[in-house]
Amino acid sequence: MKPTILCVDDENDNLDALERLFRSRYKVLKADSGFKALEILDQTPDPVAVILTDQRMPEMTGVELLSKTIEKHPDTVRMLLTGYTDIQSVVEAVNAGQIYRYLTKPWDPIDLMTTVDSAAERFQMTVEIKEKNEALSNALTELKTLDQAKTQFMILINHELKTPLTSILSFSELLRETHLNEEQELCLSRVYKSALRLKNLVDDALLVVAGETKSLKIRIQPYVLSEQTVPLNSDTQALIKQKRLKLEIDFLIDKKIAADANYINQVLSRLIHNAAKFSLDEAVIDVGCSLVTNNRMKLEVRNQGQQISPTVIEKIMKPFFIDEDVMNHSVGMGLGLTICQSILRAHGSTLHVENTNNGVTVSFELPCL
Numbered sequence: 001m002k003p004t005i006l007c008v009d010d011e012n013d014n015l016d017a018l019e020r021l022f023r024s025r026y027k028v029l030k031a032d033s034g035f036k037a038l039e040i041l042d043q044t045p046d047p048v049a050v051i052l053t054d055q056r057m058p059e060m061t062g063v064e065l066l067s068k069t070i071e072k073h074p075d076t077v078r079m080l081l082t083g084y085t086d087i088q089s090v091v092e093a094v095n096a097g098q099i100y101r102y103l104t105k106p107w108d109p110i111d112l113m114t115t116v117d118s119a120a121e122r123f124q125m126t127v128e129i130k131e132k133n134e135a136l137s138n139a140l141t142e143l144k145t146l147d148q149a150k151t152q153f154m155i156l157i158n159h160e161l162k163t164p165l166t167s168i169l170s171f172s173e174l175l176r177e178t179h180l181n182e183e184q185e186l187c188l189s190r191v192y193k194s195a196l197r198l199k200n201l202v203d204d205a206l207l208v209v210a211g212e213t214k215s216l217k218i219r220i221q222p223y224v225l226s227e228q229t230v231p232l233n234s235d236t237q238a239l240i241k242q243k244r245l246k247l248e249i250d251f252l253i254d255k256k257i258a259a260d261a262n263y264i265n266q267v268l269s270r271l272i273h274n275a276a277k278f279s280l281d282e283a284v285i286d287v288g289c290s291l292v293t294n295n296r297m298k299l300e301v302r303n304q305g306q307q308i309s310p311t312v313i314e315k316i317m318k319p320f321f322i323d324e325d326v327m328n329h330s331v332g333m334g335l336g337l338t339i340c341q342s343i344l345r346a347h348g349s350t351l352h353v354e355n356t357n358n359g360v361t362v363s364f365e366l367p368c369l
Contacts, residue, residue, distance in 0.1 A: 008032075010032050015030045048076050236272060243281045252289075258367045305359045348367075
């Protein structure tokens, strides 16, 4: 489909000459006055790529015409034909009518055609950019909607799942106080263990959402690392026992770190659990700290085992990512490191995963006093 251009001149001979010049490449509209041109623009359904108008016309000059088209046709490229040589007329045209180019009469056909072609390309590029920007804006709106839906979904999970879970756990504990036969005890134990696991998964998912929405509430207080005991859950303890691992926790620096002790212990506990999963049998897991600067401390968890490929390192921080080779076919939601990252971001820090000669080191920094 040919682009549409509008030629405006009060002399019909000039209009005919312009039509003959452009009709092979463009759909040419003609007007012999500014008022007629405005009328044509209002009645034309197709977008007009270029308006080419004479400056000196009765009742309405070319500059006046072009300035009146700006509001309704902001993307249309405006060009001026003038016989005037004084610079003041040109400056007025550029400022008032947002002129793309001006050409003097008599025009050179080749130069005029080249200039109009450039103007039409400019119009097309403007239209395409606006369409792409609109598509990007729509995509952003959709992403924001999805993000809100995700948050609302997690709030729903918080209420609709945790409420029945609380009942299951409570009544399971009551049943455990009654007299049960061996089979009943086994079934009840499985129900209770599954309910606990589901509760932990829900809590983890909600913690990630709180971190992403920056609503995670932390209480930062100075404390000495060596005075804290890193809690290890039953799964971690079972892994360490099964693989005959040696866990060495040495926080020898007596400086205080400024952090939420409960959350930092949770980070360390999860990192130790990951280290235990990926360690070789009978290996050593080192947990320690070192001073980066006088007021900055690095905490590290080092394991002995296979290195992680750079591709996987990029992905393991993302929610719900599970790499079967790295995870040793373990069952989970892939939220462990994401939760650590969410907690650390709330502390103004971040996780760093680094391959070493004999394993992997995961570290993070915190301010110290």
